[in-house]
Amino acid sequence: MATRNRKEEKSQEAVEPEVLEPSVEELAVELPAGAPLSDASADGQAKAESTAVVPATGLQQYLAEVRRYPYLTKEEELMLFHEYRTQGSREAAVKLILANLRVSVAIASEYLHTGADHLDLIQEGNVGLMQAIKKFDPTKNVRFYAYAAWWSRAYILRYLLNNFRLVKIGTTQDQRKLFYNLKKEKSKLEREGFAPDTKLLADRLNVRERDVIEMDQRLGNWELSLDQPIGEEQDSTLLDILPSQQVAADDQIADNELRVLFRKKLAEFTKTLDEREEDILRNRLLSETPLTLDDLGAKYGVTKERTRQLEARIIKRLREYMKKDVKDFDRL
Numbered sequence: 001m002a003t004r005n006r007k008e009e010k011s012q013e014a015v016e017p018e019v020l021e022p023s024v025e026e027l028a029v030e031l032p033a034g035a036p037l038s039d040a041s042a043d044g045q046a047k048a049e050s051t052a053v054v055p056a057t058g059l060q061q062y063l064a065e066v067r068r069y070p071y072l073t074k075e076e077e078l079m080l081f082h083e084y085r086t087q088g089s090r091e092a093a094v095k096l097i098l099a100n101l102r103v104s105v106a107i108a109s110e111y112l113h114t115g116a117d118h119l120d121l122i123q124e125g126n127v128g129l130m131q132a133i134k135k136f137d138p139t140k141n142v143r144f145y146a147y148a149a150w151w152s153r154a155y156i157l158r159y160l161l162n163n164f165r166l167v168k169i170g171t172t173q174d175q176r177k178l179f180y181n182l183k184k185e186k187s188k189l190e191r192e193g194f195a196p197d198t199k200l201l202a203d204r205l206n207v208r209e210r211d212v213i214e215m216d217q218r219l220g221n222w223e224l225s226l227d228q229p230i231g232e233e234q235d236s237t238l239l240d241i242l243p244s245q246q247v248a249a250d251d252q253i254a255d256n257e258l259r260v261l262f263r264k265k266l267a268e269f270t271k272t273l274d275e276r277e278e279d280i281l282r283n284r285l286l287s288e289t290p291l292t293l294d295d296l297g298a299k300y301g302v303t304k305e306r307t308r309q310l311e312a313r314i315i316k317r318l319r320e321y322m323k324k325d326v327k328d329f330d331r332l
Contacts, residue, residue, distance in 0.1 A: 058119060059118055059119055062119065062122070063105065066101045066102060066105060069098040069099050069101065070099065071099060072095075072096070072099045072100075074143060077096065077138070077143070077144050078138055080092040080093075080095055080096050081096070081136070081138045081144075082138075084096070084133070093133055096133060096144065097126070097129050097130065097133065100129060100144060100145050100148055101126065101129070102145075103125070103129065103145050103148050103149050103152050104121075104122050104124075104125025104126045104128070104129060104152045104156075105122055105125075107125055107149060107152050107153050107156060108121035108122045108124075108125050108156060111156060111160060114160055116159070116160060116163070120159070121156050121159065121160075124155045124156050124158070124159040125152035125153070125155060125156050126152075127155050128148070128151035128152035128153070128154055128155035128156070129148050129151065129152055131151045131155070132144070132147055132148035132150075132151035132152070133148075135147075135151070136148070182201065182205070182212070185201060185204055185205060186201065189201070189204070198212050198213055258326070261326055262322070262326060265321070265322055265325055265326060266318075266322075269317075269318055269321045269322075270282075272317075272321075273314070276300055276310070277310065277314055279296075279299075280296060280307070280310055280311055280314060281314055281318075283296070284296060284311060285311070285314065285315065293307045293308055293311070
């Protein structure tokens with residue numbers, strides 16, 4: 001547990017920019033102050049799984065354990081926070097977390113449609129509770145469970161983002177914003193009577209249209225393993241039927257032969273040039289660091305334009321010479 005806490009403290013900077021400190025009004029919307037947390041949403045799924053008197057699954061056992069810890073009154077919360085802040089009381093922090101474990105359970109149940117394991121979501125939410133303990137300000141006159149809900153949700157969303165795909169899809173702030181809000185914003189626009197096109201979504205979410213298109217494509221497609229069998233009674237995999245991106249072997253051989261022939265003919269063509277033309281060919285046309293027309297003109301005492309004309313004439317002669325003996329010269 002100590003190792004897990006240290007890791008979460010190191011990664012805290014990656015979470016905080018995505019989750020702004022909520023205002024008092026926002027907290028009232030998230031979980032109304034004074035309203036008791038209901039167990040109905042927390043363990044409704046577990047009750048549907050079994051009617052046994054003794055809990056049978058890990059989730060049922062956990063929910064039964066959570067119900068053992070009573071709710072805290074506002075006065076009890078303030079007293080425990082006072083002990084935690086002034087005396088560094090670990091027992092006070094544990095009591096605060098145990099009394100609010102229902103927060104993580106309730107929020108985790110909202111994301112079961114993602115296919116993530118319920119207990120994994122609850123665990124991430126509990127890590128958010130521990131972060132909320134460090135950040136909570138009792139003087140704001142807000143109940144702790146309302147504030148902790150924001151941190152619990154933040155860690156659950158981060159877990160979903162990191163595990164939604166084999167390849168991580170939210171590496172920038174804009175991509176994380178789209179991952180969390182794209183589908184929700186689409187539904188909101190449709191309820192308002194608007195067609196959720198790319199430009200409108202980009203304007204509403206303050207991101208680029210290209211980012212909206214890319215995230216929409218990522219969310220709408222799933223990865224496939226290349227080792228996945230094609231059929232139940234077949235040993236072939238998807239990797240076996242994927243087309244190769246490499247050049248065919250016969251094409252590689254043909255290209256190599258063509259290059260060898262070109263070098264041979266180039267050597268023969270060079271022998272047909274005079275000294276000045278050969279110098280221009282080697283130091284202007286074939287060199288990796290070609291001389292400028294001004295340098296060649298100064299070397300042979302001619303103008304820049306005359307040097308350009310000589311260069312063009314050499315290129316024309318070379319092309320004609322190659323086309324005569326190299327039929328596939330245009331492939332080079």
